[in-house]
Amino acid sequence: MNNRILTVSLIFVLLVPGLLVAHHSPSAIFDMKMRVPLKGSVTKVDWINPHIVVYMDVKGDDGKVENWKFESNPPRWFTKVGVTRADIAEAIGQTVTVEIVKAIDGSKYGYLQKITFENGNSIALGNASEKEEAKP
């Protein structure tokens, strides 16, 4: 790399104002410290902005089915890390385990952190694995 290219490389500045995640923080809705597992059947995946949305039927302690709704990161974010709708929609009709942070208001609403499919495959948002990676 010649000096001129190096110089220009060093002076790159912040790019355009981003819009995709100009949005509320998850902590405005969810209890980010309370990560809980849920087992149920995925019924629908909406690949929409500003968050993807996953619907899941969960059998409650009393045997009644509860309809849960989870949001997660933006669709563009998933695309950027190599996850498409098809990867998540594979769960439709399956009994899967998810890890979520629950809405503070106690509703059947959560932020999807991880989904584990019937065959053991899984997709997880990166924060937890990054901490694991940081371990010696």
Next chain:
Amino acid sequence: MKPTLVTRTVMLTAAVLVVFLSVTLVYSQTSGKTRRTADGHPDLSGTWAFGIDLPPTGVTKVVDGQVIRSRVDQSARHAINNDVPGALPWTKAPSYKPEFQEKVKHLEANESKLDGVFYCGRPGVPRIGSPRKIVQLPNEMIFLYEDISGDPYRIIPMDGRKHNTKANPSYYGDAVGHWEKDILVVDTTNFVEDTWFGEDGYFHSGKLHVIERLWLTPDNNLVYQVTVDDPGVLTGPWTNFPHLIKPSTELLEESPPCKDDDGSRLLNLDHHLQR
């Protein structure tokens, strides 16, 4: 039908020409020579890096026992720097008239509830940022964008015409462009009033006037710098910092529809920043 000798010759010539043009383009992007169109202007056409501020995190997939980790590539994002060649002096924030300063503070503090782009609203200009793709024609520039509110485009006449004073106000306004030496200047007016020209509660009046400047560095990276004026609410024009943007090979992607119903769930005003 077998190709004739003439057909083969034409095909071969075309293939050689394509290779030659490709090599020339790559060479011009790395040789320090500004790429130019036939009329002598810098050639801004092409696809430019995705500048959206995505969460700088990653994903971990387990597939058949194999762990695959990938992260959002933020390598095109760098800290603000004053040394961008050709950039105008800039300041951190616009200066509002005294009677509007409380309103700006209120909007900023309540951005997660009051900012239209949080709820799939159109960002308008200049908040849409620099174009993801530029199509440069002799008499007009075409800017293409990706945005959660839709994927807008702007057509900017370059034929010397004046603003259309009878045009309806719109989110992306009435734009006309011209060259000032090697800088493309896009002058836009006639906006609707329900956008902000920046996060932090930067509301505006119908007198908003936006000037975008775009030019190439010697290494054919795109520089984008915006000056905003609004005599209705500002004490004077405000120039934001320049953005230096890398070329991209990533095709534009159609944005999924935007549906947000989180507003009623918000228990505090925490929100992401855009930059």
